[in-house]
Amino acid sequence: MESIRENWLKERLVRHVSEVLRLSWPVIVARSGVMTMALVDTIMVGRFSTAELGYLSIGLMPFMPVFLILLGMVMGTVVMTSTAFGMEKFTECGAVWRRSMPYAFGMGFAGCVVALFGQQLLLAGGQTSDLAEGGGQIMFILGLSLPAYLVTITSSLFLEGIKRPKPAMLAMIVANVVNVGMNWVFIYGHMGFPAMGAEGSAITTAVVRWLLAFAIVAYIWTMHDHHTFGVRLAPSGGWRAWAEQRRIGYSSAASIGGESMAFACIGLFAGWLGAVPLAAYSIAHNLISMAFMVSLGVASATVVRVGIARGRDDRADLQLAGWTGLAVNVVFMGLIGLMFGLFSDLLASAYSNDPAVITAAAPLVAFCGIIIIADGGQAVMVNALRGAGGIWAPALIQNFAFMIVLAPLGWWLGIANEGGAIGLYEAIFTATILSLFLLSVRFLKVSRRAANQPG
Numbered sequence: 001m002e003s004i005r006e007n008w009l010k011e012r013l014v015r016h017v018s019e020v021l022r023l024s025w026p027v028i029v030a031r032s033g034v035m036t037m038a039l040v041d042t043i044m045v046g047r048f049s050t051a052e053l054g055y056l057s058i059g060l061m062p063f064m065p066v067f068l069i070l071l072g073m074v075m076g077t078v079v080m081t082s083t084a085f086g087m088e089k090f091t092e093c094g095a096v097w098r099r100s101m102p103y104a105f106g107m108g109f110a111g112c113v114v115a116l117f118g119q120q121l122l123l124a125g126g127q128t129s130d131l132a133e134g135g136g137q138i139m140f141i142l143g144l145s146l147p148a149y150l151v152t153i154t155s156s157l158f159l160e161g162i163k164r165p166k167p168a169m170l171a172m173i174v175a176n177v178v179n180v181g182m183n184w185v186f187i188y189g190h191m192g193f194p195a196m197g198a199e200g201s202a203i204t205t206a207v208v209r210w211l212l213a214f215a216i217v218a219y220i221w222t223m224h225d226h227h228t229f230g231v232r233l234a235p236s237g238g239w240r241a242w243a244e245q246r247r248i249g250y251s252s253a254a255s256i257g258g259e260s261m262a263f264a265c266i267g268l269f270a271g272w273l274g275a276v277p278l279a280a281y282s283i284a285h286n287l288i289s290m291a292f293m294v295s296l297g298v299a300s301a302t303v304v305r306v307g308i309a310r311g312r313d314d315r316a317d318l319q320l321a322g323w324t325g326l327a328v329n330v331v332f333m334g335l336i337g338l339m340f341g342l343f344s345d346l347l348a349s350a351y352s353n354d355p356a357v358i359t360a361a362a363p364l365v366a367f368c369g370i371i372i373i374a375d376g377g378q379a380v381m382v383n384a385l386r387g388a389g390g391i392w393a394p395a396l397i398q399n400f401a402f403m404i405v406l407a408p409l410g411w412w413l414g415i416a417n418e419g420g421a422i423g424l425y426e427a428i429f430t431a432t433i434l435s436l437f438l439l440s441v442r443f444l445k446v447s448r449r450a451a452n453q454p455g
Helices: 002-048 050-073 076-086 090-115 118-124 129-143 146-161 166-186 197-222 239-272 275-311 315-342 344-351 355-387 393-416 420-447
Strands: none
Touching: 002 050, 002 146, 002 166, 002 197, 002 275, 002 315, 050 090, 050 118, 050 129, 050 146, 050 197, 050 239, 076 090, 076 146, 076 239, 076 275, 076 355, 090 129, 090 146, 090 239, 118 129, 129 197, 146 166, 146 197, 146 275, 166 197, 239 275, 239 355, 239 393, 239 420, 275 315, 275 344, 275 355, 275 420, 315 344, 315 355, 315 420, 344 355, 355 393, 355 420, 393 420
């Protein structure tokens, strides 16, 4: 009997690791493509004009919280798709996507309405009239792309749920190439177009997002097995039939909103420290964000594996899927963290040639090599818990860890006790460890229930 148990564990563990690796790398590339596009926009606008870069940067400040909250609203797509896939209810997978389409578009339209008031929001935030006007225009243009962007993300989540993430990855690679070319035309003024600086970059982003939406929807609509997944069939059951999917979205929005606001506060505290500490903090934060793309890929693969096990009502496999995802992430983040520690000076100098900034940033980068293990781990466990049926627990835990603990602790360690930027990162480390611990405990409890019951 013990031998049978060992064989089962070995077989399933190998399967989970191989599936997590297979599913995660296309998602990592796709998520990294989003960051690459933003980085290219920043570099190209910055080379055009420092003032225009200011408009682009300040316009993104009120735009990103709106986008991230709306992103959370559609996250139920991947959970419900993977669960239906595990139950082999393939037409229900298509029904999840069909329900998500008008919902995502509607959420995007609501974001458009908010984006109309970008200038007013920036003025209320104490920005100068010039920055508020320029940044507000950027937010307005980007807002026009929100319906398309959310449709693209929802469609990508559907493809991840049916274990087919590569089309979205390929589309994002092509989008990055198109983005560079259109930026060259609209930012700098080529091929008969006027030079538009930051507005040109925003226009390019909006056009690329709409093209992405049409491309990925067209792929899903015409894929060779669309009949199997019923993507062209109208979903049945009405509004109540997908109540759990919406609740997962509400929970995700609450989690992402709370976390993003907490980190915005930490960024504000870094600004209080002065130019050099702010630059050092920003360098380390950018490196964390890049490493986090790997964790997001592992988290996406984990929620799919957990959701499939839940759909099969296989409690033991569900638990193994969650813990395997966490273990794979620890290995990945441990390797990246080792690079952060060994090459902290080199990484810091890639961002700045100011010796003071490099000296301040290097120890932060090294410390972030430890932080990313916990930060990536809590992202994986959020997805594992949602895949297992935990709906509101992730939101409550993350809001407690980041809003209640991180923001006040960051002020206490970084500002009140004059710990500086390292104090801010000590607060981040504490909050991520707390989040990882609480999410893991909750996953353990939820996964012990019947796999098909929500938690």
